[in-house]
Amino acid sequence: MGRATAVNGVLDVPVIDISAWADGTAADRAGIAGEIDRAARTVGFMQIQGHGIADAAAHAFAAALDAFFALPMDEKKALRAPSPDVNRGYTPPRTEKLSLSLGVPAAAEDLFEAFNVGAEAAAYPDLALPAAHYPANIWPALPGFREAVEEWCTQAGGLARRLTGIFAHALGLPADHFAPFTDHSLDVLRMNHYLLPEREVPLDRDQMGMGAHTDYGIVTVLWADRVPGLQILDTDGRWHDVLPEPGCLLVNLGDLLARWTNDRWLSTLHRVLPPTDATGRVVRRRSAAFFHDGNWDAEISCLPGCVPAGTEPLYPPTTVGRHLAEKLGGSRAGKPNANSPREAARLRAAKGD
Ligand SMILES: O=C(O)CCC(=O)C(=O)O
Numbered sequence: 001m002g003r004a005t006a007v008n009g010v011l012d013v014p015v016i017d018i019s020a021w022a023d024g025t026a027a028d029r030a031g032i033a034g035e036i037d038r039a040a041r042t043v044g045f046m047q048i049q050g051h052g053i054a055d056a057a058a059h060a061f062a063a064a065l066d067a068f069f070a071l072p073m074d075e076k077k078a079l080r081a082p083s084p085d086v087n088r089g090y091t092p093p094r095t096e097k098l099s100l101s102l103g104v105p106a107a108a109e110d111l112f113e114a115f116n117v118g119a120e121a122a123a124y125p126d127l128a129l130p131a132a133h134y135p136a137n138i139w140p141a142l143p144g145f146r147e148a149v150e151e152w153c154t155q156a157g158g159l160a161r162r163l164t165g166i167f168a169h170a171l172g173l174p175a176d177h178f179a180p181f182t183d184h185s186l187d188v189l190r191m192n193h194y195l196l197p198e199r200e201v202p203l204d205r206d207q208m209g210m211g212a213h214t215d216y217g218i219v220t221v222l223w224a225d226r227v228p229g230l231q232i233l234d235t236d237g238r239w240h241d242v243l244p245e246p247g248c249l250l251v252n253l254g255d256l257l258a259r260w261t262n263d264r265w266l267s268t269l270h271r272v273l274p275p276t277d278a279t280g281r282v283v284r285r286r287s288a289a290f291f292h293d294g295n296w297d298a299e300i301s302c303l304p305g306c307v308p309a310g311t312e313p314l315y316p317p318t319t320v321g322r323h324l325a326e327k328l329g330g331s332r333a334g335k336p337n338a339n340s341p342r343e344a345a346r347l348r349a350a351k352g353d
């Protein structure tokens, strides 16, 4: 595992321009893959420039997200999933505890409200996928909302898939290595909104916007307001603020890449503090995490080249479906996940704020 560069205590989340990936020379591609490998080994987060997603798609998506969260609470609550196991629809504020996805208790429910959409079994009629893992989406009756959100999923999903091609190169694997793990990937978009009504009492110190967690899948494409709140944990156990540079999308690696690479690549712990202004008032912040999580039935075990001779892999084999169910059972259904001991230990060892 490498070490991230901090300058005056501020962690450098590398900006990586991938625009030359498609048509560049072999040297261009090797350069991009090398930068990705370095960021993946040292930080687990990166800022992708040259991603090719038009500003117009981001603006239309942000407008849709605003229109949704501005709906009256009773209309939003009518869009809740029938049970917490169904990772779709609306999640009211103070419903989830993300740190339970690691099995670490939290004093209070996380502040965020969210709206989730994802891959549906109906999109793969030939595969007879289980509806429990690929449930139908729940859409609000907001003109243009579904179109803007689906377009964002197409764009973010395209970027995630392009990135897995770069990851394969960076790991010395065939270009299409990840294809059999992702041809019916369980992708989910979680739109997050951090806001408190004016009348709320001041927040407790341990109130989280979103509790500490790692992302569960392969790779996350994270669109976020340039409002402080997001923090990532470095390999020395210190939290650092992260703000995306204008025009960049944040990208972070999820647990499956850590498992495949035996922690050569990092699934970085992150959290969101309640976003506040200089006077300590909570201000509005928006983000949207597109999770490229892999096929629910894909088996995940360590890549052969990543286990040093004479040692055992750091993680036991699992399937995407089992791993996601354990994680979501923690965050959404309040059942502490006992199967993330390595990530939980990293959080427990984190230094105070
Ligand atoms: O709000 C953010 O910036 C991060 C959100 C996040 O980590 C998530 O949705 O998994």
Ligand SMILES: [Fe+2]
Residues within 6 Å of the ligand: 213, 214, 215, 270, 289
């Ligand atoms: Fe996350």
